[in-house]
Amino acid sequence: MTNGFLYQAFMYLAAAVVCVPVAKKLGMGSVLGYLLAGMLIGPFAFGFIGKEGQDIMHFAEFGVVMMLFLIGLELEPAHFWNLRGRILGMGSLQLAATALLVGSGLLMIGFTWQAALAAGLALAMSSTAIVLQTLREKGLSTAESGRSAIAVLLFQDIAVIPILALLPFLTLKTGTSVASGHDGMLSHLPGWLQTSSVLCALLAVIAAGRYVIAPFLRIIAGAELREVCVAASLLIIFGIACLMKLVGLSPALGAFLAGVVLANSEFRHELQSDIEPFKGLLLGLFFIAVGASINFKLITDDPLPVFALVAALVVAKALVLAAAGRLFRLSFDQNCIFTVALSQVGEFAFVLFAFMGTLDILSGQWFDTMMAVTALSMTATPVLMLINERLILPRFGTREQAEQPADIIDVQNKVIIAGFSTFGSTVGRFLRANGIEATILDNNSDRVDLLRKMGFRVFYGDATRLDILHSAGAAEASILIVAIDTAATNCSLVATVRKHFPNLTVLVRARNNLETFELMELGASRVYRECLDASVRLGVDVLAQLGFRRYTAQRAGQNFMKYDEDALHKLAPHRHDEKKYIITTREQIRLQEQMLANDIQSSHGLIDHAWENKEGGCGCPE
Numbered sequence: 001m002t003n004g005f006l007y008q009a010f011m012y013l014a015a016a017v018v019c020v021p022v023a024k025k026l027g028m029g030s031v032l033g034y035l036l037a038g039m040l041i042g043p044f045a046f047g048f049i050g051k052e053g054q055d056i057m058h059f060a061e062f063g064v065v066m067m068l069f070l071i072g073l074e075l076e077p078a079h080f081w082n083l084r085g086r087i088l089g090m091g092s093l094q095l096a097a098t099a100l101l102v103g104s105g106l107l108m109i110g111f112t113w114q115a116a117l118a119a120g121l122a123l124a125m126s127s128t129a130i131v132l133q134t135l136r137e138k139g140l141s142t143a144e145s146g147r148s149a150i151a152v153l154l155f156q157d158i159a160v161i162p163i164l165a166l167l168p169f170l171t172l173k174t175g176t177s178v179a180s181g182h183d184g185m186l187s188h189l190p191g192w193l194q195t196s197s198v199l200c201a202l203l204a205v206i207a208a209g210r211y212v213i214a215p216f217l218r219i220i221a222g223a224e225l226r227e228v229c230v231a232a233s234l235l236i237i238f239g240i241a242c243l244m245k246l247v248g249l250s251p252a253l254g255a256f257l258a259g260v261v262l263a264n265s266e267f268r269h270e271l272q273s274d275i276e277p278f279k280g281l282l283l284g285l286f287f288i289a290v291g292a293s294i295n296f297k298l299i300t301d302d303p304l305p306v307f308a309l310v311a312a313l314v315v316a317k318a319l320v321l322a323a324a325g326r327l328f329r330l331s332f333d334q335n336c337i338f339t340v341a342l343s344q345v346g347e348f349a350f351v352l353f354a355f356m357g358t359l360d361i362l363s364g365q366w367f368d369t370m371m372a373v374t375a376l377s378m379t380a381t382p383v384l385m386l387i388n389e390r391l392i393l394p395r396f397g398t399r400e401q402a403e404q405p406a407d408i409i410d411v412q413n414k415v416i417i418a419g420f421s422t423f424g425s426t427v428g429r430f431l432r433a434n435g436i437e438a439t440i441l442d443n444n445s446d447r448v449d450l451l452r453k454m455g456f457r458v459f460y461g462d463a464t465r466l467d468i469l470h471s472a473g474a475a476e477a478s479i480l481i482v483a484i485d486t487a488a489t490n491c492s493l494v495a496t497v498r499k500h501f502p503n504l505t506v507l508v509r510a511r512n513n514l515e516t517f518e519l520m521e522l523g524a525s526r527v528y529r530e531c532l533d534a535s536v537r538l539g540v541d542v543l544a545q546l547g548f549r550r551y552t553a554q555r556a557g558q559n560f561m562k563y564d565e566d567a568l569h570k571l572a573p574h575r576h577d578e579k580k581y582i583i584t585t586r587e588q589i590r591l592q593e594q595m596l597a598n599d600i601q602s603s604h605g606l607i608d609h610a611w612e613n614k615e616g617g618c619g620c621p622e
Contacts, residue, residue, distance in 0.1 A: 038291020072259020091155020
């Protein structure tokens with residue numbers, strides 16, 4: 001038994017180490033990487049693990065418990081209240097309408113109403129991991145589509161808890177005991193007494209979080225031993241899980257409630273840092289186990305029903321999401337992004353389906369089918385996003401906006417700013433405060449509307465289009481400031497400008513050195529790394545706090561930036577040769593530190609010399 005468990009653990013970890021980095025490199029995300037690892041080592045592919053892999057599955061389920069505890073910790077009441085409109089309005093509409101539409105479809109193909117309701121709620125979930133990663137990579141987190149998607153995901157994360165609490169009562173209706181999934185000590189009691197006991201247990205978790213756990217953590221923190229603090233954090237999770245198990249509920253429910261109660265405590269960040277590594281590992285094992293449980297034989301034997309279900313599900317969710325976005329007044333392009341991003345089924349569906357399986361709400365065949373449908377819909381998300389980005393938005397996304405009279409560019413200035421989010425708007429406000437007017441272009445329709453209300457004259461348009469640049473007066477302008485959030489768009493714009501407007505000075509914002517090198521190769525006049533100034537300013541303040549003269553610290557900061565810019569030009573030719581790049585980097589760092597040290601010594605020497613002259617002058621007779 002021990003050898004079998006060790007072999008399973010080894011295969012799970014080996015598959016994760018191999019598959020997850022590959023999936024991340026391909027832009028698929030870590031969740032899909034874990035699922036792929038499970039599919040490959042599972043009994044339906046290479047067969048490295050068999051059905052006995054469920055031993056690991058039960059262990060890995062604690063990853064889900066820890067994830068919900070951390071989600072609860074992140075739900076500060078004040079933050080939740082600020083987003084209440086979108087979360088409660090858009091989130092509840094999406095979940096209820098999708099569950100109703102999907103559940104009705106499942107009823108038509110033979111599901112019982114209990115199974116249809118449970119499966120409909122599970123399939124209404126979207127993938128938090130995939131959506132947040134995609135929004136971050138494409139620079140859409142602060143766009144209207146991104147904020148709306150995050151609000152819906154937050155509501156879904158919260159909704160998992162009442163859904164988990166609801167599932168045992170659905171199984172009671174089908175004649176199965178609550179204990180079928182949890183073996184609770186209350187399973188022999190009447191239904192009303194079970195319900196009362198469950199409510200008392202939930203209230204006990206809330207009370208313990210406020211009056212027991214916080215004082216307990218203060219005592220543990222007094223020991224000042226890291227390993228004891230970690231043990232205490234895990235003890236809290238496992239203790240809550242045991243309590244929920246005793247009353248026949250999902251341990252995740254209690255963990256979430258405890259997290260919410262502790263969200264405003266002084267130990268919030270401590271708990272997050274203690275539990276995060278365990279959560280990541282166990283959650284990864286959970287998704288590997290889910291991938292291993294997907295019945296590929298079912299798909300290969302009769303693929304048409306499975307793929308038809310995937311297509312029908314994605315279409316149904318897209319229809320509901322599009323209607324919700326339209327109701328909440330998202331523009332066409334933002335609504336397309338919002339709809340496609342959330343149209344898959346999420347990782348919480350695996351959790352819910354696994355729970356349904358233990359409660360016998362779904363038959364074995366339908367359980368396998370729903371797991372396969374969920375995994376396939378997640379796998380299809382990157383493809384759908386690519387289709388939306390390459391085919392739908394370029395063809396239809398700006399048509400609605402282009403017809404608006406306000407988008408006709410009827411002014412021409414010496415300065416053009418492409419992209420007016422945080423970076424671009426700061427530059428624009430600075431120039432306007434100094435009497436310099438700029439022609440501002442932005443391709444986020446919702447941001448354009450908001451900026452116009454704030455008093456800025458902004459034109460909607462894709463700055464990478466040659467006709468838009470001509471309309472903005474690029475042929476007569478002196479300077480183009482490129483401040484778009486997406487690196488690929490910045491590079492495309494610089495290449496277009498260098499080809500058609502060679503006399504235009506192009507000043508570009510970049511996030512890091514790699515973007516800087518690419519923009520330099522494309523011919524940007526100057527590249528500004530957005531974090532460099534802030535980082536050096538912080539370093540200057542540190543020097544001043546440590547006793548350096550403010551003038552000396554500021555001069556050291558200016559010299560550091562000058563030397564760093566010079567080093568960047570020397571590193572650029574070697575960026576494709578890793579060995580030469582590393583050697584040159586080490587050499588430049590050494591030279592930079594040496595020159596800065598010499599500058600500081602020279603500065604002290606000048607000050608001492610000036611002081612000696614001053615003393616000598618005072619001592620000389622007039």
